[in-house]
Amino acid sequence: MDTLLQQMAGQAASCSSGASFTTPAPATGAPVTGQMVLLDMFFPGFSTFSAFVQKNLNIDLNLYIPLVLICGILTFAWQYFSTYVWDLIDSYMMSVVDVRTDDEIYNMLMGWVAAQKFAQGARRFVVNTNLNSRFWWLWRYDYEDEEEEDGSEDGSSHSSTKGGSKKVLAYTPTFGSHWFWYKGRLLCFRRSQSREMGFALPSEREEISIKCFGRNPWILKELLLEARQVYMKRDEAKTLIYRGTTKGSGSEPTWQRCMARTSRPFSTVILNEKVKKDLIDDVTDYLNPATRRWYANRGIPYRRGYLLHGPPGTGKSSLSLALAGFFKMRIYIVSLSSIAANEENLASLFSELPRRCVVLLEDIDTAGLTHTREGDKAPIVESGSDDMVPGQLTPGDGTGTTGAAQPSGRLSLSGLLNILDGVASQEGRVLIMTTNHIEKLDKALIRPGRVDMIVEFGRADKEMTAAIFRAIFAPLEGDEVDTPNTIPSSPTSTTKDLPSPEAAAAEKEAAIETQRLHNEATLRNVTELATRFAEKIPAHEFSPAEIQGFLLKHKRNAQAAVEGAEQWVVEARKEKVEKELKEAKEKREKEEKEAKEKAEKEAKEKEEKEKAEKADSKDKTDEEDKRDKKEKKKSKGKSKHHKRSSRKSRRYDSDSGSSSSSSSDSSSSSSDSESESEVEIIEKKSSKRKHSSKKKTKEPATPPSLVKEDTINIVVADEVPSVIAAMASPEVDENTEVAVEAIKGLDALPQISVTEVRSTGSEDGKDSGYGTP
Numbered sequence: 125m126d127t128l129l130q131q132m133a134g135q136a137a138s139c140s141s142g143a144s145f146t147t148p149a150p151a152t153g154a155p156v157t158g159q160m161v162l163l164d165m166f167f168p169g170f171s172t173f174s175a176f177v178q179k180n181l182n183i184d185l186n187l188y189i190p191l192v193l194i195c196g197i198l199t200f201a202w203q204y205f206s207t208y209v210w211d212l213i214d215s216y217m218m219s220v221v222d223v224r225t226d227d228e229i230y231n232m233l234m235g236w237v238a239a240q241k242f243a244q245g246a247r248r249f250v251v252n253t254n255l256n257s258r259f260w261w262l263w264r265y266d267y268e269d270e271e272e273e274d275g276s277e278d279g280s281s282h283s284s285t286k287g288g289s290k291k292v293l294a295y296t297p298t299f300g301s302h303w304f305w306y307k308g309r310l311l312c313f314r315r316s317q318s319r320e321m322g323f324a325l326p327s328e329r330e331e332i333s334i335k336c337f338g339r340n341p342w343i344l345k346e347l348l349l350e351a352r353q354v355y356m357k358r359d360e361a362k363t364l365i366y367r368g369t370t371k372g373s374g375s376e377p378t379w380q381r382c383m384a385r386t387s388r389p390f391s392t393v394i395l396n397e398k399v400k401k402d403l404i405d406d407v408t409d410y411l412n413p414a415t416r417r418w419y420a421n422r423g424i425p426y427r428r429g430y431l432l433h434g435p436p437g438t439g440k441s442s443l444s445l446a447l448a449g450f451f452k453m454r455i456y457i458v459s460l461s462s463i464a465a466n467e468e469n470l471a472s473l474f475s476e477l478p479r480r481c482v483v484l485l486e487d488i489d490t491a492g493l494t495h496t497r498e499g500d501k502a503p504i505v506e507s508g509s510d511d512m513v514p515g516q517l518t519p520g521d522g523t524g525t526t527g528a529a530q531p532s533g534r535l536s537l538s539g540l541l542n543i544l545d546g547v548a549s550q551e552g553r554v555l556i557m558t559t560n561h562i563e564k565l566d567k568a569l570i571r572p573g574r575v576d577m578i579v580e581f582g583r584a585d586k587e588m589t590a591a592i593f594r595a596i597f598a599p600l601e602g603d604e605v606d607t608p609n610t611i612p613s614s615p616t617s618t619t620k621d622l623p624s625p626e627a628a629a630a631e632k633e634a635a636i637e638t639q640r641l642h643n644e645a646t647l648r649n650v651t652e653l654a655t656r657f658a659e660k661i662p663a664h665e666f667s668p669a670e671i672q673g674f675l676l677k678h679k680r681n682a683q684a685a686v687e688g689a690e691q692w693v694v695e696a697r698k699e700k701v702e703k704e705l706k707e708a709k710e711k712r713e714k715e716e717k718e719a720k721e722k723a724e725k726e727a728k729e730k731e732e733k734e735k736a737e738k739a740d741s742k743d744k745t746d747e748e749d750k751r752d753k754k755e756k757k758k759s760k761g762k763s764k765h766h767k768r769s770s771r772k773s774r775r776y777d778s779d780s781g782s783s784s785s786s787s788s789d790s791s792s793s794s795s796d797s798e799s800e801s802e803v804e805i806i807e808k809k810s811s812k813r814k815h816s817s818k819k820k821t822k823e824p825a826t827p828p829s830l831v832k833e834d835t836i837n838i839v840v841a842d843e844v845p846s847v848i849a850a851m852a853s854p855e856v857d858e859n860t861e862v863a864v865e866a867i868k869g870l871d872a873l874p875q876i877s878v879t880e881v882r883s884t885g886s887e888d889g890k891d892s893g894y895g896t897p
């Protein structure tokens with residue numbers, strides 16, 4: 125190596141200086157070797173530094189040069205090969221799981237990652253107030269829920285309170301690879317920017333993956349299961365609500381997770397206890413795995429449907445949510461009054477449903493499914509097929525008109541029925557339909573098998589009113605202690621004005637005590653107050669929602685609610701009447717407007733029709749005029765021709781022997797005539813051939829005038845008299861008559877019978893159309 129270096133250095137030195145191999149060192153006087161020269165080239169000043177070290181530290185750096193060079197080469201080689209080697213390891217010795225951002229697993233994994241130590245200790249990290257996927261249908265849900273949920277219990281996130289709203293800050297590692305230990309295994313969390321998702325927002329274009337050494341990915345699966353478990357646990361006490369919607373501006377339908385609501389206890393839905401119990405028992409039995417097998421063994425579709433009906437605000441949706449929460453199922457809501465609820469979208473949504481869930485079809489009466497299959501009560505649908513319903517149009521056409529809609533864009537009753545129990549429907553789900561007008565529904569929709577239980581909801585009776593009152597005013601566990609007497613410290617107050625800690629504690633205690641006493645008093649009086657309140661509210665007049673609405677205005681003062689009840693009833697009635705009047709007025713105005721528009725439209729259509737008819741009749745008259753003129757012209761020509769023919773045939777009769785001269789005459793006369801005619805006599809090759817020889821001999825006797833005048837084909841047939849008689853009939857036109865006359869003149873052909881007389885060559889040179897035998 126030394127030798128090589130010396131040679132290289134020598135060359136370099138000779139090139140650079142053109143002098144001898146060793147030159148005296150400038151500072152120390154020590155000889156500068158070829159190596160030094162070479163190193164000086166790459167690291168300027170190295171020889172000076174080396175001489176300095178040698179002089180002061182007595183270390184000869186020249187001895188280490190080979191070592192340094194070897195290290196350099198190795199580093200270079202490692203850089204070159206490491207990527208290749210790493211790729212090999214990655215491909216053959218590691219397992220990887222990729223997680224896309226447009227799936228809910230992203231939310232699960234990121235929630236888990238944020239709780240890990242390696243994420244909290246990351247030097248470069250991303251901070252979020254919401255860990256969920258940036259994709260809007262995964263991102264928007266339970267934003268508020270997490271604010272109150274997560275806190276910083278596990279250290280994964282920190283809450284900051286500003287302006288009263290609590291925002292949770294979550295930290296996750298930034299883009300790049302991050303190594304961490306999980307259950308004794310070294311894993312790599314990698315976050316990268318995806319270049320594939322073309323139309324996605326930059327914040328959506330993200331991918332995460334987790335790698336582990338070894339070809340068995342069990343540890344990754346375990347991690348994902350744990351992440352999912354943590355995620356689900358967070359939602360355990362909640363009812364997850366999904367709504368059927370169309371993605372962004374596109375028309376692709378999807379279930380959007382819109383909320384995770386704390387499950388509503390069944391007890392808070394005020395309904396006949398027996399009905400409630402029956403409902404719960406029925407669903408419990410249905411969800412039992414043994415029942416599923418029972419259904420399967422008997423070939424009965426494993427489905428259960430419930431219809432909840434009643435006026436608005438009587439608790440139908442509340443009961444559905446409570447039911448889903450009670451059985452820890454997700455609830456998938458789709459409102460059939462939404463314009464996106466067309467057949468295609470619904471079918472697509474139903475095919476995406478999980479096996480075990482509650483499906484809530486809201487307001488099935490507003491979907492336009494009031495059109496019955498019996499047909500008698502069917503509203504008049506202007507166009508479309510029999511069972512098409514109005515109002516169910518493709519997104520973007522919210523006009524509600526039937527005429528403009530494409531049939532594929534509407535929801536038909538049979539379409540809905542197919543979806544409910546056809547191939548697209550998922551077995552194992554609990555179907556709940558709600559309606560305000562059961563009487564409008566088709567019997568096919570609510571027949572057993574589709575609807576197995578009907579629950580009626582009514583306006584509040586006395587008992588219900590009292591129950592609503594108690595539900596609102598009875599103090600419950602977890603209610604926040606109200607401390608109305610606490611005076612908030614003003615921003616201008618100084619520390620001097622602040623009460624001492626003991627005084628503040630005493631004040632707080634006093635407030636709590638006041639509240640407790642207040643609660644106790646309320647509790648004691650609540651039943652009595654509820655009875656008094658119920659007496660003041662007329663039964664079956666107001667919905668539970670209306671009563672609840674009033675009570676919520678006085679939620680901190682039950683006494684005030686009771687006292688204000690009568691007044692509220694009067695006002696509510698007045699409001700109702702006013703509302704009804706307003707609605708009636710609006711309805712009338714709308715109807716009038718529609719009628720006016722319809723009348724205008726009809727008048728316009730009529731006018732257009734009349735115009736078109738007029739134009740039509742004018743065209744017809746013109747045509748008829750033309751035809752008349754033509755016919756007149758024709759008949760003029762024909763009468764001329766007839767006269768001429770008669771004249772000629774008479775001439776022929778009188779002068780049959782001078783045919784040649786007649787012929788020449790005729791030819792000369794035909795030269796100035798409008799049309800030329802000739803008669804062709806076609807022999808029929810039949811048993812009557814015996815006449816052919818005679819005919820042949822008679823042929824020259826054909827009237828020459830006729831041959832030139834018009835073209836008449838005569839098919840020789842059986843009997844002359846009958847044909848001639850037929851030809852002489854009134855239907856036979858002048859041309860034929862000409863021919864008949866001509867034939868009559870053919871006394872030389874008594875045996876020929878005529879079966880077809882066809883005239884060709886009219887005035888204008890076209891087929892005249894005559895010639896029916």
Ligand SMILES: Nc1ncnc2c1ncn2[C@@H]1O[C@H](COP(=O)(O)OP(=O)(O)OP(=O)(O)O)[C@@H](O)[C@H]1O
Nearest residue numbers: 392393394395435436437438439440441442668669
């Ligand atoms: N029977 C009830 N028990 C308890 N709360 C009720 C009851 N009925 C109505 N409410 C209250 O009234 C509000 C509206 O109720 P909900 O949405 O369930 O009515 P709905 O019958 O589904 O109305 P709509 O037909 O308009 O959808 C809710 O806040 C609910 O708490």
